[in-house]
Amino acid sequence: MSKRKGKDAHLPVGECITLVQQILRERLCHQQLPDKPDGIEAQHKHLLELLKRTAVHGESNSVLIVGPRGAGKTMLLKCVLRDLLEEKEAQKNLLQVHLNGLLQTDDRIALKEITRQLHLENVVGDKVFGSFAENLAFLLEALKKGDRSSSRPVLFVLDEFDLFAHHKNQTLLYNLFDVSQSAQAPIAVVGVTCRLDVLELLEKRVKSRFSHRQIHLLSNLTFTEYLERVQTQLCLPDDFPDSKFAQDWNDSIQTLCEDKSVEEVLQRHFNSSKDFRSMHMLLMLCLSRVSVAKPAIKPADLLEASRLCFADAKANMLHGLSILELCLIIAMKHLNDVYEGEPFNLQMVHNEFKKFLQRKSNSMYNFDQPVIMKAFEHLQQLELIRPADGSSAKTQREYQLMRLMLDHSQIMEALQKYPQCPTDIKQWAMSAFG
Amino acid sequence: TPRHATPSIPSRSLPARQPANVLEEARTRLHVSSVPESLPCREQEFQDIYSFVESKIIDGTGGCMYISGVPGTGKTATVHEVMRCLQHAADVDEIPPFHFIEINGMKMTDPHQAYVQILQKLTGQKATADHAAALLEKRFSNAAPRKESTVLLVDELDLLWTRKQNVMYNLFDWPTRRHARLVVLTIANTMDLPERIMINRVASRLGLTRMSFQPYSFKQLQQIITSRLNKVKAFEEDALQLVSRKVAALSGDARRCLDICRRATEICEHSSADPSATGLVGMSHVMEALNEMFSSAYITAIKCASLQEQLFLRAVIAEFRRLGLEEATFQQVFVQHQALCRVEGLQPISVSEGLAVCQRLGACRLLLLEPSRLGVLQRIRLNVSQDDVLYALKAD
Numbered sequence: 124m125s126k127r128k129g130k131d132a133h134l135p136v137g138e139c140i141t142l143v144q145q146i147l148r149e150r151l152c153h154q155q156l157p158d159k160p161d162g163i164e165a166q167h168k169h170l171l172e173l174l175k176r177t178a179v180h181g182e183s184n185s186v187l188i189v190g191p192r193g194a195g196k197t198m199l200l201k202c203v204l205r206d207l208l209e210e211k212e213a214q215k216n217l218l219q220v221h222l223n224g225l226l227q228t229d230d231r232i233a234l235k236e237i238t239r240q241l242h243l244e245n246v247v248g249d250k251v252f253g254s255f256a257e258n259l260a261f262l263l264e265a266l267k268k269g270d271r272s273s274s275r276p277v278l279f280v281l282d283e284f285d286l287f288a289h290h291k292n293q294t295l296l297y298n299l300f301d302v303s304q305s306a307q308a309p310i311a312v313v314g315v316t317c318r319l320d321v322l323e324l325l326e327k328r329v330k331s332r333f334s335h336r337q338i339h340l341l342s343n344l345t346f347t348e349y350l351e352r353v354q355t356q357l358c359l360p361d362d363f364p365d366s367k368f369a370q371d372w373n374d375s376i377q378t379l380c381e382d383k384s385v386e387e388v389l390q391r392h393f394n395s396s397k398d399f400r401s402m403h404m405l406l407m408l409c410l411s412r413v414s415v416a417k418p419a420i421k422p423a424d425l426l427e428a429s430r431l432c433f434a435d436a437k438a439n440m441l442h443g444l445s446i447l448e449l450c451l452i453i454a455m456k457h458l459n460d461v462y463e464g465e466p467f468n469l470q471m472v473h474n475e476f477k478k479f480l481q482r483k484s485n486s487m488y489n490f491d492q493p494v495i496m497k498a499f500e501h502l503q504q505l506e507l508i509r510p511a512d513g514s515s516a517k518t519q520r521e522y523q524l525m526r527l528m529l530d531h532s533q534i535m536e537a538l539q540k541y542p543q544c545p546t547d548i549k550q551w552a553m554s555a556f557g
Numbered sequence: 558t559p560r561h562a563t564p565s566i567p568s569r570s571l572p573a574r575q576p577a578n579v580l581e582e583a584r585t586r587l588h589v590s591s592v593p594e595s596l597p598c599r600e601q602e603f604q605d606i607y608s609f610v611e612s613k614i615i616d617g618t619g620g621c622m623y624i625s626g627v628p629g630t631g632k633t634a635t636v637h638e639v640m641r642c643l644q645h646a647a648d649v650d651e652i653p654p655f656h657f658i659e660i661n662g663m664k665m666t667d668p669h670q671a672y673v674q675i676l677q678k679l680t681g682q683k684a685t686a687d688h689a690a691a692l693l694e695k696r697f698s699n700a701a702p703r704k705e706s707t708v709l710l711v712d713e714l715d716l717l718w719t720r721k722q723n724v725m726y727n728l729f730d731w732p733t734r735r736h737a738r739l740v741v742l743t744i745a746n747t748m749d750l751p752e753r754i755m756i757n758r759v760a761s762r763l764g765l766t767r768m769s770f771q772p773y774s775f776k777q778l779q780q781i782i783t784s785r786l787n788k789v790k791a792f793e794e795d796a797l798q799l800v801s802r803k804v805a806a807l808s809g810d811a812r813r814c815l816d817i818c819r820r821a822t823e824i825c826e827h828s829s830a831d832p833s834a835t836g837l838v839g840m841s842h843v844m845e846a847l848n849e850m851f852s853s854a855y856i857t858a859i860k861c862a863s864l865q866e867q868l869f870l871r872a873v874i875a876e877f878r879r880l881g882l883e884e885a886t887f888q889q890v891f892v893q894h895q896a897l898c899r900v901e902g903l904q905p906i907s908v909s910e911g912l913a914v915c916q917r918l919g920a921c922r923l924l925l926l927e928p929s930r931l932g933v934l935q936r937i938r939l940n941v942s943q944d945d946v947l948y949a950l951k952a953d
Binding site for chain 1: 932
């Protein structure tokens, strides 16, 4: 931003709001790197020292970063790389190769990508020449010719490391680890994964070559820290052009975080998961409700956002069903109660439904078999029911065994909120055993 | 076009820094890559391989040898050392000159690439796999004047297995030809590999010259580290003993031992700020390194999980106890979870949220799950023992 006006300059509210949206969205959606990592200083130091030794001393290393999803593994790695490259010695020498297990789905593709990113001599433009075997031999030869003191160190980052362990023979991993354990070009292999049992996936000779260094990112965050984190995420930086607005905004965030109902909501989110990505999601939903007419986040926004986050998908789907489909679901629920979760077919459901109709005087819901069939198929398409076994083509559709993919609590909740649900159907649903 | 490209990594603009203090010096020496000139504790194996290959080279005959042992027991390093010594002997004309070539099953994309690599290392020719096989066949079966002996090292032999086993068959059949003068040394991990995966005619050609490398004992590991450090005083005696005893008890893998020592020097360096430190790597540093590298993270992961995740694990165990089985569907566990929520005085969670909690535990493999499209019907298993879960949940 080139807006370097005086600190006291007053901008119009609209411009301020745009700026706020821009800054906070950058922070929440684009995973902007923090200036210094919070709560993971030890891990940061360990990794930084390790990579520095590779870059500066030419020592080969391998390490795995392990932690649940959304715990900040990539953030840690990026922070470390940023800090590492501030040093001139590292910046001039280090070559980086970034691979992702989701993109490089087999060794052939991974190898081409490595060759391309290293700009080896069998690359012309962006195209890699030679067969898979030749590429591998070429890369290994290149790494073998290098040595510790004279060739540039290479950093291999393997994102989604566990997927690389599913490649055939684990050839790529074996070769990378082997280079890191022998007197060849200095390399550092950094794997990033969320699986705790990742070492069990490695073959024993691959495992033997791995240095067994693991950096665990497990947050033992307390709720107070979580609250502080929310506050810092929402606060505006000091270099915001309009200091008056920034002050007001930060004050309003302060009061927001002290609000009892807000605290309750955040506590609930904290209980459910400690990862930062879901927190960012929640804050993002709040932020999108800020506008010129309402230039601050109110507790009600947070409650609404939290309601959106915790909404039950299947129960919401049930609201959109027709009465007939709802009746079928209720019949299935009764069947599940009576037969203790045994699978059912359309005929059984229809019979159950008929029993309900017989008890009633007016037959408002007296549908033909094909109509019911259609409703049944609609439920199947919505995956509210699914075939009990895989053999779909063999049996006739009426007699195919099905299972209900809903919990009773979901059905009950949906019935409560169903718009204009007939009373008798509600009663039928409440009654035990049909 | 890159037909004559030379494989190389660009060279550094600034030279690498040399080790500055004792700990850094020790770390360089302890790196697995700095293999010493002569391996300690493998003298007997060295002698056996040396005399086997030497006799074959002097007689001008061929033969096979099968070397086995768990990873990290010095198989490849010993063979390399043997070949270095023999090369030296050949240079001073004690034995006839010979070729040494090396292939590694893991370093090729397909078993048939073995032919291509052998041919290229022998003659520098490039050919397709079939053509290379034919050329090698011709070379090893025809007599030629002034033919040198060839020593072929095949590492990771089990990767050369194919359905018809023709690659293995050829590798073991060539030495038996009268004019081949080929010595094949094969290395693999399992002792009974020939009996297990080779058909009879292949196993019989491999012959009975076998050797197995035992895992290192704690004394040997200790000797390896001391010889590597070679008078660099960086470790306390007890610390070395602890590392070697621990590794010997677990696997006897020398790589592991060296890695732990290296990590211990780092830990020592970090903690050198406090004044009581002697500058030597002591017991506490080694203990920390051992804990870091051997302990599993499951228990910490459970301790660090969110409240609902911990409750879910508890619900899983409760349901297992009720059923008397080690497996339950999500629906069954969820009923328990709701009950537990009520007991703990928490707001009950919706099914969607419960599924999300369950998926998070599945993603880091505390639970083993069926594919998530089965929704509430998916079956759940624990990936850790129930005792571990209970211990982790109780400890706080």
